[in-house]
Amino acid sequence: NKMLYNDQIVERENLINIEDRGYQFGDGIYEVIGVYDGKPLMLDEHLVRLERSAREVQLNLPSPANELKTKLEELVAENGLNEGIIYMQISRGAAPRWHEYPAKDVLPVTIAYTRAEERETAVEDEGATAVLAEDIRWLRCDIKTLNLLPNVMAKQKAVENNAIEAILHRGETVTEASASNVFIVKDGELYTHPADNFILNGITRRKVLQLCDSLNLKVNEETYTVDDLLKADEVFITATKLDIVPILEVDGKKIGTGKPGPVVKQLIREFRALYMDETVK
Ligand code: PLP
Numbered sequence: 001n002k003m004l005y006n007d008q009i010v011e012r013e014n015l016i017n018i019e020d021r022g023y024q025f026g027d028g029i030y031e032v033i034g035v036y037d038g039k040p041l042m043l044d045e046h047l048v049r050l051e052r053s054a055r056e057v058q059l060n061l062p063s064p065a066n067e068l069k070t071k072l073e074e075l076v077a078e079n080g081l082n083e084g085i086i087y088m089q090i091s092r093g094a095a096p097r098w099h100e101y102p103a104k105d106v107l108p109v110t111i112a113y114t115r116a117e118e119r120e121t122a123v124e125d126e127g128a129t130a131v132l133a134e135d136i137r138w139l140r141c142d143i144k145t146l147n148l149l150p151n152v153m154a155k156q157k158a159v160e161n162n163a164i165e166a167i168l169h170r171g172e173t174v175t176e177a178s179a180s181n182v183f184i185v186k187d188g189e190l191y192t193h194p195a196d197n198f199i200l201n202g203i204t205r206r207k208v209l210q211l212c213d214s215l216n217l218k219v220n221e222e223t224y225t226v227d228d229l230l231k232a233d234e235v236f237i238t239a240t241k242l243d244i245v246p247i248l249e250v251d252g253k254k255i256g257t258g259k260p261g262p263v264v265k266q267l268i269r270e271f272r273a274l275y276m277d278e279t280v281k
Helices: 021-025 043-056 065-078 121-126 149-160 203-214 226-230 262-279
Strands: 002-005 008-011 028-036 084-091 109-116 128-134 165-170 173-177 181-186 189-192 219-221 234-239 243-250
Touching: 002 065, 008 065, 021 084, 028 043, 043 065, 043 084, 043 203, 065 084, 065 109, 121 243, 128 149, 149 165, 165 243, 173 226, 181 203, 181 226, 189 203, 203 219, 203 234, 203 243, 203 262, 234 262, 243 262
Parallel strands: 128 165, 128 243, 189 219
Antiparallel strands: 002 008, 002 109, 028 084, 084 109, 165 173, 173 181, 181 189, 181 234, 234 243
16 A cells, blocks of 8 residues: 655655654645545545645645646555545644744645545435534634644544534534535525635535536525524535435434435435546546
């Protein structure tokens, strides 16, 4: 099993410097990319988001996105990965531990590796449950940074309650979930939190918005409350590799009929058709 370390594909081993800023401060950015039939899905979109994250935290990417793209495709081929994910992160590099950015000659450290993962079509078809958790994160959730402790704590709460996700709210407003975006359906229209600093603008979320557009489903990128969520006809979450998962129950309260609804079922069907087109050559 190989990994990408800066611009080299090498045998996977622990090459982490104890003064790597990703390790000490969570000072870095990352992407998780789904691989279907040996091909990374929406890789360009992930790289555009990576570039944006880098800009927002003033991290100079060590190589242009198109070079990174070639390396990631090479890594997937080297590892013979058919179905799974690529994890990639770029930290601000290794330097003596001081909070401020290190000197310009300290280069960012890029790593990427792959992990085989089976598709979870059963959970997409059957749906899952979620819990609520207060969103205690910072005010730049739009940047995909390594600082994930609040997300980790929220997901732990979900798992302890046999739920797939923790749906986060700032006061009354639903933002997103610990590692996914949240949509609700009410009277045939969809609602999802606008892509501002309170959420990560998911690649899957954007694809769902495009799909809704082509299906003439109305989406309101507007905030909605916990009460709206609990009274919705349908709730679903979106994320890389999870794709689209119906949420049938939140904090033990049944959503709509308690079964996957017609809107989410249609979106799952269309989403599958779409990545099959993109990945099956
Ligand atoms: N929101 C958060 C906080 C996430 O960590 C993720 C990624 O897993 C998402 C949303 C979904 O984003 P994407 O669809 O790009 O995977």
